[in-house]
Amino acid sequence: MTAADHSEALVRVEDIHTYYGKSHILHGVSLEVRRGEIVGLLGRNGVGKSTTLKAIMGLVHPTRGEVLLEGQSLGHLPAHRVARLGIGYVPEDRRIFRLLTVSENLRTGLDGRGVSEARKKELLEMVFDFFPVLAERRNQAGGTLSGGEQQMLAIARAMMLEPKIILLDEPTEGLMPRMVSQIRHIIHVLRREGVAVLLVEQNVPLTLETSERVYFMEKGQVRHQAAASELHADHEVVHKYLGV
Amino acid sequence: MTARRTRIFWMAFAVILALLIVMPFGLPEFWRRFLTEILIWGLLAMSSDILIGYTGMVSFGHSAFFGLGMYGAAAALLTTRPPSLWLALLYGLIAAATVAAFVAYFSTRLRDIYFAITTLIFSQIFYVIIFTWTDATGGENGLAFSRPALAIPGLFSLPFTTLTLYWFVLAVVTGSYLVLRRITRSPFGMVLQSIRENEARTRAIGYPVERYKIVAVMFSGLFAGLAGVLYAIQNRFAAPDFVFFVVSGEAVIYNIMGGVGTLVGPIVGAAAFLLLREGLSRLFPYLASVASQHGLALPGLAEFPYLIPLGIIFIAIVIFMPQGLLGFARRRLNE
Amino acid sequence: MLEEFLIQTINGIVVGMILALVASGLTLIFGIMDVVNFAHGELFMLGAYVGVVTLAGTGSFWLALLVATLVVAALGAAIHVTTLRPLLGRDPLNTILVTFGISLVLQNYALWQFGPVARKINEPFTGHFNLFYLEYPWYRLVIALLSAAIIAGLWLFLKYSTYGVWIRATTQDRLMAQAMGIPVPRLLTIVFAIGSGMAAASGVLFGPLVGVNHAMGLDWVLKAFIVVVVGGMGNLVGSIAASIFISLTESYASLWVSPSQAIIVSFVVLILTLLIRPTGLFVPTPK
C-alpha cells in the first residue's frame, strides 16, 4: 500500500463512457473521492448514477476513460479483483443472497482472502456490534429479513471486505423514516472509521446532511459539483437538477 | 424497408434462386441429391426458426413434427395405388399439424427451458410409440415405399428424376420461404416478434399470448412436417430415428450456426454443417490415398474419426461467430 | 403382488440414486452456470474408462473410483476454461451447442483410443441376499448408499465450505457475488470440474452393472436432463427427489404395462408435473 496524502484522490473516475447494448449510458463521467470522504451523487432516475457505481466496481467496463484506485488504473479488472483491492459495493436493490443465512452472507466477502481466523472473528464481532439485529438473526435466511434489516446486511456485508471505500446505491429506498435515520447513523460511523463513501441517493436532505461534497448528474454526465454546506443555502441548484 | 432495399433484396433473391435452379447442371449426380437433402434439412431448420428466432422459444420437439410428416406420407404412399404425391403431402401435413397442435396445447403453457424440455419429452413419447409399435410403423426398421410421380391427375404424370425432384424440392422450399417470410411480416408475425422482445408487455397491450404461441408452434410444426414429407419422397423410407430428439437438436444447431431470426440463415447453417461433415468424412481417406500414392502408408489415417475435427470446428464456430454465419445480416433480412 | 411391489420399490430407489448422482453434477452446472451440459454423458463414460484403466493397473476399485473422479474433474476444468468461459454472458443456447460439440469429440475420442470392445469393471465385492424370489446383490445397495454418500458430501461441501458458500451465493446472484470479491470465473471452473468429477464417479460406480463402452453415456443423459428440469434447475434436493420419483414411477409402471409403455407413463407423469409446477417440483419458494 502506497503511503498517500489524505488530500489525494482515493478513487478517481476519468471521463468514462459506457454502453448498454447500443444505448450510450455514460457520456464521459469524471469525479473523485478522497480518502475518508463522504461524497454524494445526485440526479434523477436513469441519468447513470448506478451505472457509474457499477463502472467503478468493474461490473460494467467503460469503453472509454478509466477508473483509478489510489492512482492505479483498474483497467478491465474483473469485479472480484476490484472488490479485493478495497472497494465495497451496496447495490440499489440490496441484492443480498436470499437463500443464504445472515452469517453466510457476511462470510462471502470474508473467506478466501487469506484473512486470519482471529481477524475474521474480530470483523464479525465488529459488524454484529454495529448491527445487533443481525447478530440476533445470524442463522436466519437473508430472504426472511425485513427491508431495513436487509439493507443493514447489505452494508455489513460490504464492510466485511474492510474496504477503503463503500459505494452506497440508494440505501434508504423504500425504508421507513426510523430506518432512514439508522442509515444516516451508519454513514457517520463509516466516516468515523475513515472509510470513504460514494453515496447515490434520492433523499436530498440526507445526502446534503451526510456528505462533504455533492456531484449532480444529468444525462450521463456530471454537470455540477459543490460542497454540501453551500447547497443547503442554494436551493436553485438542487431544484435545477432534481426538480424538487 | 425502403423501396431501394426492397429492390436489392428481391434482386438478390432472384439471382440466388436462379443460381440454385441452374446449379445441378454443373453438379455430379451425388451432389444433386445432396443439394436436395440440404434444402430439406434447411426447410426443417427454417421451420424451427419461426419459434427460435421470431417467437423466442426453443423447441426440441421438431423431430416429432418432421417424423410424423414422414410417417403420414408413408401411410398415404403405402395405402393408395398408384402412390399419390398430393395425398402424401396432405396426409403428412395433417399428421404433423395434429401432433403439433397437441404438443403446442400443453407445452406453450411453459416458458424457456421448461418449454424446451416439454417438447423434448413429447418427441420422445412419439419416438417410443413409433419405435415399439412394430406392427403399424415397422418399428426400428421403419417403412419403405415407392416414390410417387409428379402428377396432376388427368393432366400429366412424370416420374421424378434426380433433377426434377431437386426442382420440386427447391420450389416447395422457396414457396415455404416466401410464405414464412410473409407470415413473419404479417401482423401475426409482428406479434410473435413482440412476444420475443417483451412477452409481458405484449400481453399487457391486449394480445392473448398463449394463443399466438400455440398457432406459432402449429405453423412451425406444419412446415417441419412438410420437410418430413419431402424427405420421405426423396428417400422412400420413414424411420423412427427421425423422430428421435437428436434430429430436433440438429435443427437447433443449423439455426444457431446460420443465424437465428433470418429464415435463410438456418438453410445456410444446414448447408454448412452438412457440407462440413461430408467434407471431413472424405478428407482423411483422401489424405491417406494421397500419401499412399507418394509411397507412404499411414495406417489408421483413413479411419481417423472425422467427427473429432468436426466437433472442434463446430465449437470454434460457436465461440468465434456468436451471431452465426448470417447473423450480421439479421436486421436487413428481417425488416 | 406385494413382493413385486417391494422389489420394484428397491429397484426404483437404487436406479433413482444412480440417476440422482448423474443428475446432481448436471444440476450443479446447470443451476450456477446456466450451462446445459450435453457432454455430461460423455464425462460419465470417460470416468468409467479411466476407472477401467486404473483398475487394470492397480487392481483397486476404490483407487479407480478416486482416480477417475480426479482425472475427469481436471479434464472438466480444462474443458471449461477453453470452451465455456468464452461464452460467459451469451445466450445459454450457445452452451448447448458447444457441449454438443464436446460430446462429439469425447465420444469419438474414446472409441478411437479404447477401441470398440466392451470393457469390464469388476465390483469390489460380490455376494447377495435373498429378496423374496430374487437374489439381490449387495453391490446394488452399496451403489445406492455410495451415491447417497457422495451427494451428501456435496451437500456438506455446499453447506459449510468456503467454496460451497460462494457457489450458493453465485447461484443466486452472479454479479453481486463478484462484487463481494468472489472469484467467479475460477469458481465456475471449479463447479464444472466438480460436476464432471461426479459424472465420472457415477460412471465407475455404475460400470460393474453394465459393460463400459463409448456409447454408455447416451442412456443416461436424456433422463438426467429431464430430472434436472423437473427437480427445479440448480436444486440438488429437487433433483434427487425427481430422480427417485421418475425411477419409482417407471418401476411401478412396469408392473402393470409393458416396459416400453412404462417409459411413456413416466414421461406423461413428467409432463403433468411440469404443467402443475412449471418451475420444477421441489423448488423452495423464497418470499
Place this chain on the structure above:
Amino acid sequence: MAADLSSAALAAAAAPVGAAPVLRTEDLGIRFGGLAALNGVNFAVARGEIRAVIGPNGAGKSTFFNCLTGVLRPSSGRILFNDDEITGLSPNRISRKGIARSYQITNILPNATTLENVRIAAQSRRHGWSLFTHHRAFRDIIEKAEAVLATVGLAAKADELAANLSHGEQRNLEIGIALATEPQLLCLDEPTAGMSAGETDDTIALVRRIARDLTILIVEHDMTVVMGLAHRITVLHYGAILAEGTPAEIQSNPRVLEVYLKT
C-alpha cells in the same frame, strides 16, 4: 384509517366531470406470503378525471396498478370497470376492456422502431390474426400509430430503434404504446421518472392533452407533476388508503405530511 375520506361515494361525488365512476375497487387486498401488500382498498375514479396515487416507496402503488391490469391476481375484493367485474382477468383481457398502462421501468420493444412499438399496440385491436398480408398493407393501423406518435411528440423519430431513443423519449414512447390501444382508462406509472425539468414540463403538457378524452390514473413522486396535473390525489401507505382529496387538501393534511411529504 381515514376510511371516511376514501369511500367510493365521496370520491365519485367530488369528481370534476361529475360522471359515474369508471373504475371502482371494493375492499381490494393482496398478500405475498405473510405480507399484506394491499389491504382493503376502496377506490373509485370518475370518468374524465386525472387522479394521482402517491405514497412512499413500498406503499403498494405499483402493486395496485398490477392488480388493476391483471398482472397480479388480488387475494380478496373486487375490481369493477364500467360496472363490469374484471377481477383476476388476464392482462390481455383487461387491456381489451379498455385499461392501458405505462410502466415505471421503461418497458418497450427495444429492438423495434419507434413506429413499430406503437403500431403493434394499435394492431392489437384489429388485424392481429392476419397471417398472410404484409403488416404495411393495413394503412388504418399505421395512420393510427402515426397519429399517436404525433401526439406524444415522437413523429420525427418514427424510424429510430427504440433502444436508441433518449430516456425521456422512451418514457413518452411508453405512454404512446399505452395510448395506441385506445383505452378509456390510462394508468401511468411514474411517467416523468428520471426526466430533466424541461422534459418533465413537456410530459405534463402531454398528459393534459390526452386527458381530454381519457380517464387517467398517475403514480408519481414528483410533487410538481402531481400538484400540477391531478384533480384529486389518493395517498397510499402500507397498502391502505391514508387520505384522499384535492391537491390543496392533501398538501395540508397533517398525516400525509408526516409520512410522506416530509422526509
Place this chain on the structure above:
Amino acid sequence: MTDNNNRDDWEEAFWYSGKTTRRRLVGWSAKAAGALGAMMLVPAPWRAAFGAAKPFKIGSLQPLSGNAAAGGKTALVGVQMAVDRINKMGGINGRPVEIVTGDDESKPDVARRKIEKLLVEDEVDAHVGGFLSNICLACMPVFEENKVVNMISVCLDTTLTTTKCNRYSFRPYDYAPAQAVAFAPYLVNKLGKRWHLIYADYSWGQSTRDAYAQEIKKAGGEIVGGTGIPLGTADMTPFLSKISGDFDGLFAIEFGKDGVTIGNQAYDLGLTKKYKWAGDGALAESTNLPGLGNKIEGFVGINRYIPVFDPPLNTAAHHKFFDDAVARLKQIDPSGPLPDRYVQSNYEAMNALKIGMEKSNFQGRDDTMKLIEALEGLEMKEGDDFPQGDKVLRKEDHQAFIREFIFDIKDGKHRILETVPKEKTIFPPACKFASS
C-alpha cells in the same frame, strides 16, 4: 489484502489477455498434429504387382461411429482381411480390389447419403457391408436403382430375405429362423421344456422372439412368458426382477451393449443360477466377453462362428483366419479381442462375392445381372475362403444356410457343445422377387 491475488493470474493470463494466448494455443496444436503425422509414417506396401490394371472398387458401409460403432469396426476388419488376401493372391479376374468405406454414424439419414456416395459418385462395382438392420433396409432400394450387388454382411432382420427381399441383395450367412430351427431341439431336449423369452423390444428382437417361440413349440416345448426390454436400457433390473415362477429356462435375445448389460444384470439377480441360461449367440459374442467377465459362465448359445479350435473348427484355414484377425483387431482395440461373427461374416461375404465375380467373369456394373446369376445358388466350400464351413446361397431368397455351433461359456471361453449341420437349419423360403 493482495497476498492471494496471484492465484488468479494464470487464468487471467489465459483469459483476459485474449488473442495472443489463443494464437499460441493454435500453434501448439499444429505442432502436436505434425508430430502425430510423423509418427505414422510407415513404408509403403506391395502395390506394383498389378501394373496398370484398374482396380475393382468395393464399397463397404459400416457404422464406424455412433451407437453401433463397436460392431462396425470389427466388421470392417473382416472386409479388409478378405481384400488384402485377395490382392495378395492376384486379385479378382486379374484386377486388384480397392475398398471404399463409408461411415454411416449409425444413423439412417447419414447411411442413405453415404450409400449414394458409394454407388453414385465412387461408382463401386459391388458392396459388402451393412450392420444395422434399419440401415440395410433403408439402403436396399438404392442398390436396385443403381443395379449394384449388395452382399449384406451383418444385418439380422429376417425380412431382408423374406417379405422385403430384393434381387440385388444377398445374405451369405444365417438368419434367426434358421438358428431357431437349429437350436430349438437342443433347447427342448437337453435344457428344458418350459421357456421364458427375454427380448430387445424392437423389430429384430420381436421377429427373433417369434421365430424361437414357433420352433420351440414345434420341438415340443412351451413358452411361458416373454419380457421385452427397451433398447438402450441402462438398468434392466426393474424388468428382470419381474421374472419369476416355475419354468426351466430363460432365453435372451439381445446383442451389443444391451447384451453385456443383460448378461451382467441377470447374473446379479441370480436368474442365471435359478434357470437354464441360453440365448442368441450375439449376447456372448467374443467382443462382448470382456465386458461380461465371469458372469456369463454357463450361458448356452448358438452362433455361426466362435473363435475356438475344437473340432470341427480345428482346421488350417481357421487358424489362418484367426491369427490374421487377432493381429488386426489388436490394432483397433488395445485389449486384443478375439474375432467375432462380424469379422467372420464380412470376411466370407467378400470371399463369396469374389467367387461370384470370378464365375461370372465380372468386369463392371454392366455385368451385374451375370454376377447375380452366378451368386444365386452358389455353393461355397469350407477352406481358406470360408473357414466357418460349407454353405449354400439359396436361389429363391438369396439366403445362405450354414453350419451352426451350439456352445457354452466355460472359463471365459466358448466351448462347442454341438455342431448343427447346415441341412438341419433349413427354413422354407418366403420371398417373391419383383420381376425386373
